[in-house]
Amino acid sequence: xxxxxxxxxxxxxxxxxxxxxxxxxxxxxxxxxxxxxxxxxxxxxxxxxxxxxxxxxxxxxxxxxxxxxxxxxxxxxxxxxxxxxxxxxxxxxxxxxxxxxxxxxxxxxxxxxxxxxxxxxxxxxxxxxxxxxxxxxxxxxxxxxxxxxxxxxxxxxxxxxxxxxxxxxxxxxxxxxxxxxxxxxxxxxxxxxxxxxxxxxxxxxxxxxxxxxxxxxxxxxxxxxxxxxxxxxxxxxxxxxxxxxxxxxxxxxxxxxxxxxxxxxxxxxxxxx
Amino acid sequence: xxxxxxxxxxxxxxxxxxxxxxxxxxxxxxxxxxxxxxxxxxxxxxxxxxxxxxxxxxxxxxxxxxxxxxxxxxxxxxxxxxxxxxxxxxxxxxxxxxxxxxxxxxxxxxxxxxxxxxxxxxxxxxxxxxxxxxxxxxxxxxxxxxxxxxxxxxxxxxxxxxxxxxxxxxxxxxxxxxxxxxxxxxxxxxxxxxxxxxxxxxxxxxxxxxxxxxxxxxxxxxxxxxxxxxxxxxxxxxxxxxxxxxxxxxxxxxxxxxxxxxxxxxxxxxxxxxxxxxxxxxxxxxxxxxxxxxxxxxxxxxxxxxxxxxxxxxxxxxxxxxxxxxxxxxxxxxxxxxxxxxxxxxxxxxxxxxxxxxxxxxxxxxxxxxxxxxxxxxxxxxxxxxxxxxxxxxxxxxxxxxxxxxxxxxxxxxxxxxxxxxxxxxxxxxxxxxxxxx
Numbered sequence: 001x002x003x004x005x006x007x008x009x010x011x012x013x014x015x016x017x018x019x020x021x022x023x024x025x026x027x028x029x030x031x032x033x034x035x036x037x038x039x040x041x042x043x044x045x046x047x048x049x050x051x052x053x054x055x056x057x058x059x060x061x062x063x064x065x066x067x068x069x070x071x072x073x074x075x076x077x078x079x080x081x082x083x084x085x086x087x088x089x090x091x092x093x094x095x096x097x098x099x100x101x102x103x104x105x106x107x108x109x110x111x112x113x114x115x116x117x118x119x120x121x122x123x124x125x126x127x128x129x130x131x132x133x134x135x136x137x138x139x140x141x142x143x144x145x146x147x148x149x150x151x152x153x154x155x156x157x158x159x160x161x162x163x164x165x166x167x168x169x170x171x172x173x174x175x176x177x178x179x180x181x182x183x184x185x186x187x188x189x190x191x192x193x194x195x196x197x198x199x200x201x202x203x204x205x206x207x208x209x210x211x212x213x214x215x216x217x218x219x220x221x222x223x224x225x226x227x228x229x230x231x232x233x234x235x236x237x238x239x240x241x242x243x244x245x246x247x248x249x250x251x252x253x254x255x256x257x258x259x260x261x262x263x264x265x266x267x268x269x270x271x272x273x
Numbered sequence: 274x275x276x277x278x279x280x281x282x283x284x285x286x287x288x289x290x291x292x293x294x295x296x297x298x299x300x301x302x303x304x305x306x307x308x309x310x311x312x313x314x315x316x317x318x319x320x321x322x323x324x325x326x327x328x329x330x331x332x333x334x335x336x337x338x339x340x341x342x343x344x345x346x347x348x349x350x351x352x353x354x355x356x357x358x359x360x361x362x363x364x365x366x367x368x369x370x371x372x373x374x375x376x377x378x379x380x381x382x383x384x385x386x387x388x389x390x391x392x393x394x395x396x397x398x399x400x401x402x403x404x405x406x407x408x409x410x411x412x413x414x415x416x417x418x419x420x421x422x423x424x425x426x427x428x429x430x431x432x433x434x435x436x437x438x439x440x441x442x443x444x445x446x447x448x449x450x451x452x453x454x455x456x457x458x459x460x461x462x463x464x465x466x467x468x469x470x471x472x473x474x475x476x477x478x479x480x481x482x483x484x485x486x487x488x489x490x491x492x493x494x495x496x497x498x499x500x501x502x503x504x505x506x507x508x509x510x511x512x513x514x515x516x517x518x519x520x521x522x523x524x525x526x527x528x529x530x531x532x533x534x535x536x537x538x539x540x541x542x543x544x545x546x547x548x549x550x551x552x553x554x555x556x557x558x559x560x561x562x563x564x565x566x567x568x569x570x571x572x573x574x575x576x577x578x579x580x581x582x583x584x585x586x587x588x589x590x591x592x593x594x595x596x597x598x599x600x601x602x603x604x605x606x607x608x609x610x611x612x613x614x615x616x617x618x619x620x621x622x623x624x625x626x627x628x629x630x631x632x633x634x635x636x637x638x639x640x641x642x643x644x645x646x647x648x649x650x651x652x653x654x655x656x657x658x659x660x661x662x663x664x665x666x667x668x669x670x671x672x673x674x675x676x677x678x679x680x681x682x683x684x685x686x687x688x689x690x691x692x693x694x695x696x697x698x699x700x701x702x703x704x705x706x707x708x709x710x711x
Contacts, residue, residue, distance in 0.1 A: 124353040128355055226336075
């Protein structure tokens, strides 16, 4: 029994090491002097003379304060609207009875099958017609409804016994009160799980913001990072790339470290993997 | 939600007033960053200078990702009715915009400025004309261009008993040198004699150079519905690549990214590499050991395809925007700016007159490697451009990658690549070469 436990721990450590290698390398390389050490550049073992030069160069290459602000507005704005829409839609699919509910729900799920790049041109045309081209709102708008979120909220709400709602209804609560006072608090783990997925996805998103945003003042972190790290015809300055990536991923990593327990709990509860 | 609406309304108002209040013409220039980050800030500097010199125009330089992403964004913006005034577009994508009718011919603007198209095109190197002027019109202004070059480590040459001043001229000499340069520790290779980039876009361009050096054409420069993948010139080129990996064992198997190739060169893990002239400044700044550059070696003849990007003007602009865009295009391709950008990046200057300027002469005297890149232009040809260029290119690249990973033999690979490419171009061919009198 004891041996099996040790074996499991050893296996998990091995897997964790494989998964964390890119992150470890990013941290090591970000602090490594810029010297094109060739193979030693790929080493995971830190140098003895850590340097902040890479960060200085990365910070100098883009207006990070603005990029952070824009990214927070975009990822946060999307999430706030999504939480409202997916809770209401999830409630409708979980609790309300109406004709065509199942068909509509399956149509919703079908959306998950569509690869987002296919929608670039139609979405861009819509955004332009709405007069939103080249605004932060345009980077957010297509994501205000989320098929995945609706599905997740429907499943979460269905696990909540109806007794709570019936008790609230007996007290004279209307449906909106039932949703906001009774169901939302109980569905919190599902909402947190969805929030993580949503924030990570939109924090890291590149193609759609690149398509819809032109003004450098509206750029998000991923585009800002790309402006100084992506080059097709040259070697890369790995140190600066690592430092820039560190700056972009840092807030998410920090958030994960701080709220780790809560994250893990919500994923366990909601069954998202 | 309410707040968002307010923001949107405020944004719309700001846009409306911004447009009305400014007497200057506001235009956008889309630019990819093909080489390195410093270029993005240098491009912004250039635009500030342009705006200062032209008070009637206000250009915003908009970063648009890689060449492929710039293509997607430009196409999407055109379809959405918000075309940029000018785009720095991969030179071989221009043909598709012409086929789709999404691009302004430049001849009327050239004639309005009192020049003939012949005279205007005359300022650019002849090798660049094919991708800019076709189907009876001028469609683009070459902005920064490149050819593939072989970079070699002179210290390694001396160490292996080769003459550092006598670089390989032929495929045979390349293989002989690569064998002498490769270092082995038992079965393990510790230093490769030769490396080439295998990532998308780069690989297609390198295969073009090898097929052309082998006497091939790669594609039909006069008709966008034909490529010559399943031909002896390409078979020889691909078998040559396979031999370097499997027979001579002087090149690593599998797909090596262009960036990894240059990193290996800096680190001394590769003695010879084939890379773009666009990397020249970057390599000059970062390579510690002495290095040399030379033409892409020949098997049948010296020939390479140009690379790089041209300025194009999408349709759907107002007359003011067109005029402003035209001013910008001429400014960016002027001898002074062309030369400045060339020295900054390593790309050669498309405008020949740039090389008559004293600062360019001083620069070339101090940097003979840049002169080699320029000399190779005498053997340069147009870059592969067809209907649906990217997909047709990938049809070949996927198969070449499979060969480099030893999953398939060259002959079968080329048959598959040809079939796939023909299928992709079939709709265009049906509308053109196979559209016959009824």
